[in-house]
Amino acid sequence: MILYDYILSASCYKVRLLASLLGVELQLRPVDFHPGREHQGAELLALNPAGSIPIFVDGDLVLTESAAMLTYLAARHGPDWLADADARATALQQQWLAFSHRLTAELGGARLVEMLHFNGDLKALQSNGIAALRELEAALFARRVAGGTFLVGDGPSIGDIACFPYVALAPDGSISLDPYPSIRIWMRALRAIPGFIEMPGIHRLHELAPDPFAEAPS
Amino acid sequence: MAADTDARWVPIAVSADIPNGTVVPARLPTRMIAVWRAASGDLYANADRCPHRGMRLSHGFVRGQTLSCIYHGWRFGSDGACQKIPAHPAVEPPNTINCGPLPMTEANGVVWGAAVSPAVAPDQFTGHNALRSLVIAASVDAISSACKGRRVDGTIRAQLGGQNTILLMNDYGSGEVQVIALVPSGISAPNGMKVSTALEVLRRTAEGMGDAA
Amino acid sequence: MTTAAVRNAWYPVGLLSGLSLDGKSSLLLGEEITVFGSRDGVPEVESGGRALPVVQRFGHLWTSLGYPGKDLFTIPEADHPDRTLVDVGVVRVKCSPLRAVENFLDIAHFPFVHTDILGAESHPEVRDYKVEIRDEVDEVWATKVEFYQPQAAKSAGGGITTEYMYRVPAPTCCVLYKTCPPRPGEWDVIALFVQPLTEDLCDVWPWMALFDEDSTLTELIHFQQLIFVQDRSILENQIPKRLPLDPAMETPTRADLTSVAYRRWLKRQSYTYGAQLVAE
Numbered sequence: 001m002i003l004y005d006y007i008l009s010a011s012c013y014k015v016r017l018l019a020s021l022l023g024v025e026l027q028l029r030p031v032d033f034h035p036g037r038e039h040q041g042a043e044l045l046a047l048n049p050a051g052s053i054p055i056f057v058d059g060d061l062v063l064t065e066s067a068a069m070l071t072y073l074a075a076r077h078g079p080d081w082l083a084d085a086d087a088r089a090t091a092l093q094q095q096w097l098a099f100s101h102r103l104t105a106e107l108g109g110a111r112l113v114e115m116l117h118f119n120g121d122l123k124a125l126q127s128n129g130i131a132a133l134r135e136l137e138a139a140l141f142a143r144r145v146a147g148g149t150f151l152v153g154d155g156p157s158i159g160d161i162a163c164f165p166y167v168a169l170a171p172d173g174s175i176s177l178d179p180y181p182s183i184r185i186w187m188r189a190l191r192a193i194p195g196f197i198e199m200p201g202i203h204r205l206h207e208l209a210p211d212p213f214a215e216a217p218s
Numbered sequence: 219m220a221a222d223t224d225a226r227w228v229p230i231a232v233s234a235d236i237p238n239g240t241v242v243p244a245r246l247p248t249r250m251i252a253v254w255r256a257a258s259g260d261l262y263a264n265a266d267r268c269p270h271r272g273m274r275l276s277h278g279f280v281r282g283q284t285l286s287c288i289y290h291g292w293r294f295g296s297d298g299a300c301q302k303i304p305a306h307p308a309v310e311p312p313n314t315i316n317c318g319p320l321p322m323t324e325a326n327g328v329v330w331g332a333a334v335s336p337a338v339a340p341d342q343f344t345g346h347n348a349l350r351s352l353v354i355a356a357s358v359d360a361i362s363s364a365c366k367g368r369r370v371d372g373t374i375r376a377q378l379g380g381q382n383t384i385l386l387m388n389d390y391g392s393g394e395v396q397v398i399a400l401v402p403s404g405i406s407a408p409n410g411m412k413v414s415t416a417l418e419v420l421r422r423t424a425e426g427m428g429d430a431a
Numbered sequence: 432m433t434t435a436a437v438r439n440a441w442y443p444v445g446l447l448s449g450l451s452l453d454g455k456s457s458l459l460l461g462e463e464i465t466v467f468g469s470r471d472g473v474p475e476v477e478s479g480g481r482a483l484p485v486v487q488r489f490g491h492l493w494t495s496l497g498y499p500g501k502d503l504f505t506i507p508e509a510d511h512p513d514r515t516l517v518d519v520g521v522v523r524v525k526c527s528p529l530r531a532v533e534n535f536l537d538i539a540h541f542p543f544v545h546t547d548i549l550g551a552e553s554h555p556e557v558r559d560y561k562v563e564i565r566d567e568v569d570e571v572w573a574t575k576v577e578f579y580q581p582q583a584a585k586s587a588g589g590g591i592t593t594e595y596m597y598r599v600p601a602p603t604c605c606v607l608y609k610t611c612p613p614r615p616g617e618w619d620v621i622a623l624f625v626q627p628l629t630e631d632l633c634d635v636w637p638w639m640a641l642f643d644e645d646s647t648l649t650e651l652i653h654f655q656q657l658i659f660v661q662d663r664s665i666l667e668n669q670i671p672k673r674l675p676l677d678p679a680m681e682t683p684t685r686a687d688l689t690s691v692a693y694r695r696w697l698k699r700q701s702y703t704y705g706a707q708l709v710a711e
Contacts, residue, residue, distance in 0.1 A: 007653040008660055032649040034656075035449055035520030115523055115663070117634075138418055141350055145407045145414070171664065174525065178243045178276075179353035179396070181235035188240065200660035203288060204546060207239060207279040212553050213293075213302055250670075269682045272669040289665055291543045291555065304555035305539035305686040315682055 004055035010165035083157035096159030110173025140182035227340035229386035243276035265318035356424035364424035379412030438497030443624035504600035509640035519637035526666035527705035528627035554579035557686035571599035
């Protein structure tokens with residue numbers, strides 16, 4: 001399984017993160033997205049005419065949408081992560097995967113403008129991004145009231161992985177996460193899953209590692 | 219706007235939003251603060267600024283009974299005193315290094331903070347408990363008229379989602395107000411959700427009122 | 432505040448490989464500038480109808496709003512023909528340009544911000560090193576800096592104690608020389624060139640001159656972008672935004688002696704753009 005990858009891409013990170021949580025090894029092929037714009041070059045356009053990354057290749061299977069990559073990895077290596085036990089869960093999973101595209105477009109769009117000099121209507125991206133964060137906050141509050149932690153079902157699923165990175169990186173696009181307590185609790189739960197890996201802008205939970213200054217038991 | 223020397227309790231968070239072993243950002247009228255709950259469950263508040271390099275401590279982490287800065291790992295105790303500077307592990311930090319503890323207290327599932335210790339306890343709302351906190355980009359006046367509420371001493375009482383709801387106001391003074399909604403203790407989850415939905419409607423209405431408010 | 436020292440300094444404004452013939456607008460010290468590439472001549476920078484002085488060096492285009500009294504600094508070590516020169520690309524950061532430089536001069540944050548790459552929480556100690564303001568060249572230097580690094584560079588296999596030298600040749604530029612695993616005795620060169628857009632907004636242009644025959648150019652770019660963007664969320668959350676030159680505002684330790692010298696050097700030459708002189 002080959003992932004055409006960029007270290008600062010939250011969409012690439014989704015795939016690396018799920019692979020790590022599932023204990024699956026990916027062969028990474030770094031793409032010079034910035035400043036080289038290699039994703040717009042002949043070699044990668046031949047693979048993905050849309051000119052986007054990530055691109056995922058397994059034998060003759062080529063995937064160009066991160067939600068599809070998450071679905072494929074989970075179906076092959078961790079079916080629990082599909083959270084598709086019944087009609088309701090299956091539909092909710094699709095709902096969150098679709099919702100994640102809004103986060104990518106709005107929060108991710110604001111991030112590209114604010115961080116990497118991309119063109120875009122920053123005010124509109126931020127205001128739509130805040131609208132999406134408020135929807136997510138309300139939905140996660142509802143899950144807490146019902147005794148849940150993650151978006152669908154009892155455990156984490158691909159919907160959580162699809163939504164998490166661009167939410168966590170919202171401040172990169174100058175959108176504060178301070179007003180969202182339920183989002184904060186959800187992100188913390190995801191970062192605490194064994195096998196979690198970070199990306200630039202998303203720190204690990206240092207408190208989960210042993211305290212290096214702890215007094216040795218006498 | 220209130221002065222930073224105000225001895226006045228301000229509602230800053232919902233208790234349940236700060237689980238054991240976590241730190242969150244919060245606001246007093248004139249400054250940002252970091253509120254953290256130690257592993258023991260005890261809650262503390264201090265300036266949201268590490269005295270070393272000014273990094274926000276709400277981005278840090280809680281280990282046991284201490285709060286650490288994410289930047290250089292400087293570790294602070296419940297009294298705000300610096301206990302450890304990892305770059306100099308053998309050095310006992312001088313007791314002048316302190317992250318500035320602030321008064322705080324919890325009641326009715328609400329966390330209250332203050333710049334200076336008030337003489338009296340915060341208002342009690344017997345029979346009510348905090349449901350959720352949200353930030354509304356509108357004035358207190360606009361929020362009050364949007365929910366057709368009754369203003370009582372800086373709070374708003376209104377019928378939301380069919381429940382007697384009390385809204386506590388933390389006016390950031392920048393066109394944004396943090397609202398903490400209290401609902402009758404022990405209401406069912408579905409009824410709590412009705413109030414939560416009504417709060418979302420209230421926010422849309424108040425924010426849509428614009429200059430008309 | 433734009434003092435003479437501020438206006439007469441050289442600043443990076445673009446990658447030579449990425450200039451636009453149509454011109455790209457940008458900011459320098461709060462003033463609008465337009466940066467033009469050139470098909471065969473010299474790139475141009477214009478501000479308010481005035482052509483600004485330019486220098487092409489280290490893969491970047493440099494300019495000044497004033498009248499620089501001296502040439503842009505050089506990095507002689509980077510001239511070695513075996514080195515790979517890496518244009519890392521711009522990253523915008525909502526922070527003071529001086530905070531960006533100061534963070535680059537700091538090693539004590541490695542275990543917490545670049546965990547398991549440049550530092551580990553189990554090895555946080557910063558041993559004493561040597562800091563001086565070299566008056567003959569008017570630069571800040573820190574030498575004999577040593578730190579344990581789990582993965583010091585793309586070319587470093589495992590954990591090693593890395594030696595560094597830090598050099599501040601201009602107020603918004605810093606150069607780091609570090610142990611080069613494949614070439615004992617040589618130094619890898621990693622530089623941070625900062626373009627001050629305003630006092631609390633900057634474009635950061637990292638650049639490297641490395642000995643590394645095993646990694647692809649893209650891998651080298653990614654490694655440096657990974658490191659720098661890990662710092663970005665720190666830089667955007669420091670209070671106050673501007674770098675305090677008043678010693679009472681923050682609490683330095685022995686590990687911070689480079690930053691102490693840097694602040695003193697800025698103050699001495701009245702370089703105060705992005706700085707805060709007194710506590711607010």
